[in-house]
């Protein structure tokens with residue numbers, strides 16, 4: 580297993596729209612394992628392939644506190660959504676920022692599992708929020724897109740400044 584590099588806002592590669600996975604094979608399963616390792620190490624509760632610069636429709640989620648509920652969704656599709664829930668969201672690609680976003684409270688989703696078998700599941704609350712957040716990544720969308728333009732610009736400027744400082748430290 581290998582830890583992957585997570586792209587950070589405003590990296591334009593995060594805006595790429597992912598394409599459907601056509602074959603679920605061992606190389607995809609290796610990517611899935613690497614994504615779990617990367618997500619757990621971060622630590623985070625969800626990671627979309629887009630965030631590790633692989634533009635396939637694939638995401639991993641685990642909202643448990645002890646890594647006991649790993650969930651892989653390949654080619655996820657929301658069949659139904661209802662209700663509304665507002666919660667503070669953060670994102671491994673927007674480190675250090677948490678803002679309130681409103682999402683559907685309950686979703687029904689269809690996807691392929693790590694064996695390539697079609698599955699359907701219902702999710703609500705945090706799990707539903709997390710899946711919707713990760714599915715946005717596959718469309719090139721970030722949670723900061725739900726915020727005001729002014730707020731998004733502030734986050735962008737701050738993150739760019741922090742990164743300039745970081746890279747300066749490396750060359751010196």
Ligand code: ZN
Nearest residue numbers: 669670671672
């Ligand atoms: Zn995210």
